[in-house]
Amino acid sequence: MGSCCCKPQAEPGGNDDIFINREDIEFISGSGSEDGINSAALSSIADKYVLDTVAVIRTLVDNDQDPPPSMLKLHSIADKEAGWLVVVRSMVQVIPLNDPLGPAVITLLLDDCPLPSKETVVHLSKFLELSRMSAGESWKDPRLHRNICVVLGCIAEKLAGPASIALLTHTTLEYLVAHLNENNHPCVILFALIALEKFAQTSENKTSIGKCLSQGLNNPLRTLESWMNHTDFVHRQVGFCAQWCLDNLFICEGRPYSYESIDTAHLNAMLNSNDVSEYLKISPDGLQARCDASSFESVRCTFQVDSGVWYYEATIITAGVMQIGWATKDSKFLNHEGYGIGDDEVSVAYDGCRQLFWHNAQSQSHTHPSWQPGDVLGSLLDLNNAQVIFYLNGDPLPPLTQVFKNATCGFFAAASFMSFQQCEFNFGKKSFIYPPKDIPFQSFNDHAYLKESEKIILPRHIQLQKLRAMSVEEGACTLCFDESAAITLLPCAHRGFCNRCALQLDYCPMCRRHIEERREVDQKSNTEEEVT
Incomplete structure (x- = not known):
């Protein structure tokens, strides 16, 4: 699963040879005392648990189960203000530079620890001797x-x-x-x-x-x-x-803003910036994505495929946890709960950091080495033979078929990102680096189409200005505000939706009743005609 996963597949070694309880912490820390011996003892213990967490973090895969013992013990130490500062100092001093999950470990540990008081926050820069x-x-x-x-x-x-x-x-x-x-x-x-x-x-x-x-x-x-x-x-x-x-x-x-200088002449497929949370960063050309938040952020491509054989590539820029693969229009992503691509029954993903496949929130190991910056992940969706094949630098793994038990069409290229992770996608605008040699395929960019306005990824403050300045015409769709609200949903009879938005709804957003029919209202004659 994603960035909030919190239980190792196997119990980490060495975590239980020192047991820390509240009485031990009070004795060692001296309730915030500056005793050098006590501080050194507590720091040594915290250093050990931080390193234990770094060692085990790569194997954490289950969101719904308990954190590893090292994280629980650090939480106990940080429960007191003096202990919180000691845990922070340990993270600063011992987390290695070359571990791709090092910064994410800091995020996980700080999320797990109690909030510090304002006085402790003020003291932090002095404590770190900035x-x-x-x-x-x-x-x-x-x-x-x-x-x-x-x-x-x-x-x-x-x-x-x-x-x-x-x-x-x-x-x-x-x-x-x-x-x-x-x-x-x-x-x-x-x-x-x-x-x-x-x-x-x-x-x-x-x-x-x-x-x-x-x-x-x-x-x-x-x-x-x-x-x-x-x-x-x-x-x-x-x-x-x-x-x-x-x-x-x-x-x-x-x-000038970056989007103003982007050449979009041959850009026909990109990441859907309208289908992501505010925490995911997308480059002005719509082909790079990065997450610097503590949540597990997901994004889909703008182009949907329903038949045929399709291929795209992702260049790995960071070597941490990302789940890259295929999702459908029915996939649901819970970014703050750590659920992303591969964590439901209608998506499948490749995780090159933890060397896993993901489908329906279940993992399966694969034989590729851990990915490194510069590696290229290729992903082939074969709807003719109901299989997905992942390639690392051109080396294929055996096909996956599980996702097709629940989905046969409506697929999008998609990815989810743990904290501080980034990659760049190629949907066919430029030549693929490792195209499959034995399977004929199509690229999104050769078949997709985007209006010029849909290729522009505006900075957020400009998006907000446009929304504030937008005048909504009377009778406009209550979801997109662009088209005329000419659809009645049956059997609930609620109105206020355009044809395009109504076709994307399975349940009425006003009463949550299942939609059985969509009828277009003739504004002049006030008669209804079924929409298919």
């Missing part, structure tokens, strides 16, 4: 700085509002902005940028950050966005996030 740290040291110890940035961003997201403002002290803001120098370690730049983005969810912080970025001759984000097509995949993530921030948060006067 004023003593130089951003120029990010190459000397990028692990430390990367983890500090992840922690600050996660807490800012968790404590939006006054507590977030209290955390963004002058010292914290200077620390994060200083890391945006192109000469620093790219991984540290990435998570400093993401942290600033999360702080900017609070409007007062957004203003402070914008002023800080605009000081001097050059906004550092303008330089960093040029990394969008860098050959190194960490640099590419920095470029993606910098561009997204410039389009959506920290607007630069005189800078």
